[in-house]
Amino acid sequence: MNRFARAFAFFAALLALWHFGRGYLPKSYHLLVPDPLSVWQYLVGVGKDGTLLTAVGVTMRRLLLGYFAGVIVGVPLGLLTARFQWASDTIGVLGLGLQTLPSVCWVPLALIAFGQTEASMQFVVIMGTLWSVQISTDDGVRNVPPIYQRAAQTMGSRGLHTWIKVNLPASLPFIISGVKQGWAFAWRSLMSAEIFVTILTGAGLGQLLQYGRDLNAMDQVIAIMLVIVAIGLLADKILFSPWERFVHRRWGTVKP
Amino acid sequence: MSTVTKELEVIKPLKLAISGVSKWFRQGVVETHALDNVSLDVDESEFVCLVGPSGCGKSTLLNMIAGLDRPDSGTIMADGKPVTEPGRDRMMMFQESALFPWLSVIGNVLFGLKLKPNLTNKERVEVAKFYLQLVGLERYTHSNIHELSGGMRQRVALARSLAPNPRVLLMDEPFAALDAMTREQLYGDLQEIWQARKKTIVFVTHNVREAVCLADRVVLFSPHPGRIREQFKIDLPRPRDINSPDLAKNATEITRALKSHRGPLTDVAD
Numbered sequence: 001m002n003r004f005a006r007a008f009a010f011f012a013a014l015l016a017l018w019h020f021g022r023g024y025l026p027k028s029y030h031l032l033v034p035d036p037l038s039v040w041q042y043l044v045g046v047g048k049d050g051t052l053l054t055a056v057g058v059t060m061r062r063l064l065l066g067y068f069a070g071v072i073v074g075v076p077l078g079l080l081t082a083r084f085q086w087a088s089d090t091i092g093v094l095g096l097g098l099q100t101l102p103s104v105c106w107v108p109l110a111l112i113a114f115g116q117t118e119a120s121m122q123f124v125v126i127m128g129t130l131w132s133v134q135i136s137t138d139d140g141v142r143n144v145p146p147i148y149q150r151a152a153q154t155m156g157s158r159g160l161h162t163w164i165k166v167n168l169p170a171s172l173p174f175i176i177s178g179v180k181q182g183w184a185f186a187w188r189s190l191m192s193a194e195i196f197v198t199i200l201t202g203a204g205l206g207q208l209l210q211y212g213r214d215l216n217a218m219d220q221v222i223a224i225m226l227v228i229v230a231i232g233l234l235a236d237k238i239l240f241s242p243w244e245r246f247v248h249r250r251w252g253t254v255k256p
Numbered sequence: 257m258s259t260v261t262k263e264l265e266v267i268k269p270l271k272l273a274i275s276g277v278s279k280w281f282r283q284g285v286v287e288t289h290a291l292d293n294v295s296l297d298v299d300e301s302e303f304v305c306l307v308g309p310s311g312c313g314k315s316t317l318l319n320m321i322a323g324l325d326r327p328d329s330g331t332i333m334a335d336g337k338p339v340t341e342p343g344r345d346r347m348m349m350f351q352e353s354a355l356f357p358w359l360s361v362i363g364n365v366l367f368g369l370k371l372k373p374n375l376t377n378k379e380r381v382e383v384a385k386f387y388l389q390l391v392g393l394e395r396y397t398h399s400n401i402h403e404l405s406g407g408m409r410q411r412v413a414l415a416r417s418l419a420p421n422p423r424v425l426l427m428d429e430p431f432a433a434l435d436a437m438t439r440e441q442l443y444g445d446l447q448e449i450w451q452a453r454k455k456t457i458v459f460v461t462h463n464v465r466e467a468v469c470l471a472d473r474v475v476l477f478s479p480h481p482g483r484i485r486e487q488f489k490i491d492l493p494r495p496r497d498i499n500s501p502d503l504a505k506n507a508t509e510i511t512r513a514l515k516s517h518r519g520p521l522t523d524v525a526d
Contacts, residue, residue, distance in 0.1 A: 147350055172358060
């Protein structure tokens, strides 16, 4: 059986178990365990009337803007803290401290500072991403074998060139695991923020999930959860897989 | 003459003049006297091997010729000009593979060439391919480094250090990690390349036979502090075979000298 067929069979079996297993439950539980078909119907419904697309759009916009801002600031900050002792003693310590703070803890601060706006959502995402990216970049650069720099120097590489052409690519395996972790933090923090705050500028997936709870609509809750899982998987495949494959091919490390 | 032909020209090798070089290293509270008043001249296109037990400062000296390190006192001149920083005229090849894993084979060879102005990218690729052919790796142009054997990796490293057309090649135990068969093959190739490309070569090793097989002159170091003890001219005809009795005779003589200079706390490899 090839890999695709195996995965397909597994999930089909899971769905069948859900659908037929539900029939054996007492009637009073049926509200708690909706039929997969009604979950599907809900998805088709919100898909058709545009609610889902809007919510996904709102969430993805927050996530991607915040996430890329976090990566774009985090990587240079990591290079800086790896290169300069003064940066390591200041920004590095700050990053290490803030990294330990669960990013959802930024939500109250963001709400007070920015109100119920896009800015506060993006702020939470940036804070979730930034420090894990900074720390892994810093780690990566510190793990670059010094012989690479020496070899590059003899070939005429200096200063910024060495940083961009040697230290940065040499720490790529670390940076990738950092941006992946950053993505996980950003995604989690955004979902928690969306669930427990109504943002006036648009309803994201977290808010749809919360409405489902308010309406006691289990099919909606499960459907939105599935969408969230699907986006997470897709992001992994689209954003990170190409880089992981590159590292795997070049470094000859274990296949991701 | 096309740019590539000009780039591939055999250029005048470099002459090195090292005089009164001393170097200390401090690690924590321990201070090591790595080199003590070392003077050495290397002629144009001469092949010199620096031999000695570990800790005798031979690699330190090589690093200083490369400009990666500075002497605490004394001077190192390359063609009459003091060495103050790394330069393309002095390329270094390292013991372990210092190849960049994120680049393909040709990407590695191109690294130094890309830093050379006045060449188009097409010309650079042409030059890189020339050197890959010289080391016999043209079939592996687009391979990844991890796919190559140790010997092939050191060939890529050799091509990479030759590509910017340096005037002196500094080699820091480049074959130490390879098996005997691969090493023997590389001895032959290196001698051929050296004769074809007319480089000055300073080669560090602790393997006496290897030194006798390759060098015009073997310079013997002793440790604590690093000093030059003796020098041996090797007049054997080339190409040399590391298994020949003449070579073994020379090596035995040098090994004996090496052991007589052995300090109280050193290990000697032959």
